[in-house]
Amino acid sequence: MARKTVRTIPQDRATMPTQAPAVRAHNFDEVALGFDLDNALLESERCLLCPNPNCVPACPVNIDIPGFIEKISEKKYREAYDILTESTLLPAICGRVCPQEDQCEGVCPVGESLEPVAIGRLERWIGDMAIKEGWRNIPPIQANSFRIGIVGSGPAGMACAADMAKAGCDVTIYEAFHQAGGVLRYGIPEFRLPNEVLDAELENLKALGVKIECNTLVGRLFTIEQMLDELGFDAVFIGTGAGYPSFMGIDGESLNGVLSANELLTRCNLMGATSFPRYDTPLGLGKRVAVIGSGNTAMDALRVSLRAGAEEVYCLYRRTREESPARVEELEHAEEEGIRFEWLTAPVEILDDGNKNVRALRCQRMELGEPDDSGRRRPIPVAGSEYEFEVDTVVYAIGTNANPIIGQTSKIALNKWGYIEADDNLATSIAGVYAGGDIVTGAATVILAMGTGRKAARSMKTYLGIRDTASVYEETPDSGGDEIFGINPAERSHVRIRVTGTELCQ
């Protein structure tokens, strides 16, 4: 068959049915309903199956994208799923929440003249089919006697746990909340990622033999050091995330009606506050809500506010739509649902109604100046542009910082911002302890967190001397590391011997 070219493939993207904006703005059901069979097949035809694909290296977990799409077009769906699960644990989740336009779809050659191949939607389609059909790829696992502790059940922890379990280790995940999933549970709302999808992926993890212990606050209940010394873990992975919300430090932030996006989302997604009083957790949202910031968390907060009954919901951002860090799809969905965007606007003060509740925001118009360190044009206040903007609820979605608990309770080295210091192999300052996800990288994406979780798993296997058959570890460990017992860390894997407690006694 002649090689496909941009001219011979279907020119338009297959349509993805979505709930109508007017309907979905009042329910928590998923917005994008997913491809049907015909659309998926049509879309799969659009992939050029490049011999040297750009998309694979652009994927943080290097999914064989042309490989799985080709299987779809051959109608071998199960094989497409097999290819996906070689690289990703959570296709149904990543297909939904990855910023594909910055990754695989951003470098797709089809995108140079047409809309790029909808890789994320195809991935999701296969992921959903796997859940529906009950497919599971549990490889034959040869158990070894290593015990691995994972701190945090978010995407980084889940990915690391899966790889270590597949390598034969006895893996336990500890989660502080009463439900597992981390940001996938408390942060990302149901209309973007239904809980049943997350539950299905967690079940897959359990099928690998991973144990999940909720209600366990590592650091305070037992420390990282105790996990190694007393609880008998051979290696520990820390994926506690960057969940500590930032505030701006302007006047009026302690008024009632000012909250972080994290608080709003946790109350709604994890605690069921939108079903108050059936659920005990109240939400206390007003009628006119302003969300400050324009990232993905801001989009979630805006759209949750709308669904939770706010009449008017505004997004305030000091730059313009072009600089907005949110996924394009989320921005479009928010606009369609009737969220109002106030670009080039920054709050300078939150005003009181006399009873310590929010009455209004005092805002300032901005204009864009020279590019700053991040390459984005710096917003500069316009003199004399201050005005009052009436709202009764202000939600901060301007970023988060490292969770401090592990740092407070362990000797582990942190950088000056409180994130865990980790080398290129994600090893921390404590031997046997690895870290990944937002607690190392700062607030980032689900797929990046998964990528670091998998990378940490590779390092752990090297450290424990487990032969890694799944992938060859290419990067050489930092040779400048301290020698332990006269052994270079790069060679550790060749000499580490597992001795159990009883053998020691004998």
Next chain:
Amino acid sequence: MEDTRYLFRRNRTWWVKVSVPKALRDELGYDLRCSLHTESLDEARKARDVAVPEFRRRIREARASLQQTRACKEPAMADDESGFLILRREDFSDVTFLLEVEAPLLARAAEPGQFVIVILHEFGERIPLTIADFDRDKGTVTLVIQAVGKSSCEMQQRCRVGTHLHALVGPMGFPSELHADKVVCVGGGLGVAPIYPQLRAFKESGAYVIGVVGFRNKELIFWQDKFEQYCDELIICTDDGSAGIEGRVTLGLQAALDRHADIDHVIAIGPPIMMKACAETTRPYGVETIVSMNPIMVDGTGMCGGCRVTVGGEIKFACVDGPEFDAHKVDFDELMNRLGRYRGDEKAALDNWKKAAS
């Protein structure tokens, strides 16, 4: 015989009446009745055949809605596998009660000054509670709860020995710093129980310990023996003077400060208004004073920021930066205001629950 089922006559007009099952009488009244606006029995019978099914439908609906409220009222507590077993319960008064819960790891890790988060049942909220006691040998932690809101009233009703809490997580926050030679430990209201492990720890660290605990009246005093065991002096204050000093705990604190010039540390736990008053009592003496914050929080792990308090002009999160702060720097007015954030919702939830429970 003439068919007059459901019918009765008032003056000469026919009426129809269907009695309401006992369980629904609060909702619908003793019976459902209406006038048929006719004196003719035939017409009344026809009208009755329309009215009775309509009444029946209303009764059915009321029953369904009652069942639904009941279902809401009784969300499942946890089972043996995932829950936390309640081993002991003691009621100190009609609102204050104690739960001793099995949690060996938690008991091993807990230190004075720390708190836990409890969830009663599957739909429950996350309730922060200061640890009132812990027993490392038995592997239990003790919580003392005041039934004031919906969740705590529901706990009072449903937490029996042998039942399980849906979740219990902790210990959270920094433990207390226990460096003092002569210390006053003040507990009032909800703070009486949490002051106990502090007082014990201070005593065990070798300090001279003065306990000041406040109750409404003599009948509500609890744990006097436990306090006396670890106090060099114990000052009891009651609102009505039925035991100890008549008045608030600040009077007891004042008395202690006057009696001992060498007090170098005060810790006060209780309602914000009490802690504020204690801070003002010690301020002229310049004695280091610590209070334990109890703001509204969701996760307790530094994630939501709902528990932020202003201390010395800086925003702190009570859950991960506290819960104990320098009393002379805390903005109590802001704390009290923020505690009122959900007052309306809380009252509605309590009323709703009481109505469903009755």
